[in-house]
Amino acid sequence: MDKIILTGDRPTGKLHIGHYVGSLRRRVELQNSGEYKNIFIMIADAQALTDNADNPEKVRQNIIEVALDYLACGLDPVKSTLLIQSQIPELCELSFYYMNLVTVSRLQRNPTVKTEIKMRNFEANIPVGFFTYPISQAADISAFKATTVPVGEDQAPMIEQTAEIVRRFNYLYGETLVEPKILLPSNQACLRLPGIDGKAKMSKSLGNCIYLSEEADEVAKKVRTMYTDPNHIKLEDPGKIEGNVVFTYLDAFCKPEQFANYLPEYANLDELKAHYRRGGLGDVKVKKFLTAVLEEELAPIRARRKEYQKDIPYVYEVLKKGSEAAREVAIKTLSEVRSAMKINYFDDIELINSQVERSSK
Numbered sequence: 001m002d003k004i005i006l007t008g009d010r011p012t013g014k015l016h017i018g019h020y021v022g023s024l025r026r027r028v029e030l031q032n033s034g035e036y037k038n039i040f041i042m043i044a045d046a047q048a049l050t051d052n053a054d055n056p057e058k059v060r061q062n063i064i065e066v067a068l069d070y071l072a073c074g075l076d077p078v079k080s081t082l083l084i085q086s087q088i089p090e091l092c093e094l095s096f097y098y099m100n101l102v103t104v105s106r107l108q109r110n111p112t113v114k115t116e117i118k119m120r121n122f123e124a125n126i127p128v129g130f131f132t133y134p135i136s137q138a139a140d141i142s143a144f145k146a147t148t149v150p151v152g153e154d155q156a157p158m159i160e161q162t163a164e165i166v167r168r169f170n171y172l173y174g175e176t177l178v179e180p181k182i183l184l185p186s187n188q189a190c191l192r193l194p195g196i197d198g199k200a201k202m203s204k205s206l207g208n209c210i211y212l213s214e215e216a217d218e219v220a221k222k223v224r225t226m227y228t229d230p231n232h233i234k235l236e237d238p239g240k241i242e243g244n245v246v247f248t249y250l251d252a253f254c255k256p257e258q259f260a261n262y263l264p265e266y267a268n269l270d271e272l273k274a275h276y277r278r279g280g281l282g283d284v285k286v287k288k289f290l291t292a293v294l295e296e297e298l299a300p301i302r303a304r305r306k307e308y309q310k311d312i313p314y315v316y317e318v319l320k321k322g323s324e325a326a327r328e329v330a331i332k333t334l335s336e337v338r339s340a341m342k343i344n345y346f347d348d349i350e351l352i353n354s355q356v357e358r359s360s361k
Helices: 017-033 045-051 058-071 089-100 105-110 111-119 131-144 152-174 217-225 245-253 258-262 269-278 282-341 349-359
Strands: 004-009 038-043 083-084 148-150 179-183
Touching: 004 017, 004 131, 017 038, 017 058, 017 148, 017 245, 038 058, 038 282, 045 058, 045 131, 058 083, 058 282, 083 282, 089 131, 089 152, 089 282, 105 111, 111 131, 131 152, 131 282, 148 152, 152 179, 152 217, 152 282, 217 282, 245 269, 245 282, 258 282, 269 282
Parallel strands: 004 038, 004 148, 038 083, 148 179
Antiparallel strands: none
């Protein structure tokens, strides 16, 4: 079976470093590995509208922001297909059919949905589109017969629900769809990068992000305000690593060779952690090191983004061509789904002939 990737992001703002370590960096590695026949990267604007229906301009403006971040991070339109979800109408039809395969109670039990509903204070006023977005996501993934979905840990329940829908469809109608597997970040710290405030995960809506496109001085400013160990008050005080956002970020971004460049008195991150735990190491010094580490990672991304910003029509052309290519794939899958469900009335010669035969008796 061909190995195919489908993943993407909601265009509700510029992408941040949580997106980067959680999935985006891995996408570029997978794209360049040569292991996958097709890689589809979706800007999920239709999904973003499920809780932004009153502000479509926000979604519209952020499509280009997400696309710029994709290209700046190294996604290559020659190797990956960049597409806009709403430009593939076949996904809506697939979602409609899949709705019959999922119960309301199953959607209510989805941990990701429950968390997102609580975070947005929807309570009883949940838009139906938002409530059913696991079904929409299943349509996205299955339309391209994705075998692999590289996402962060918080999306695991969504991929499991997709797999359930695929299994249910294949059970009822015959083997048609491909069951996907989740691909999580290999670095434990990248599974769910916390916000700079130490609370929950990094999130645009919570305002605790470091964006990929932010200038160096703004990144440095945010690092200076990062949550550490509240009991590490004096230099000589022993400090806790667990729950300390600065060290979580170092786990996610730090490379061994960076110590020789920026902090030569330590051989590696383990030595730095040990010193912090026993006391005698201040937060300011560790934060300065993290700032240097982040700048080394973000500076090339920032520079490439500024280059792409000089030719916005090119970026839209990339999205247009990618959406057209993706739609051809989705059309083929939808045709197979209709055939399996026996609702391809005008193409089913056997059905037509049988009706002719019945009418002649």
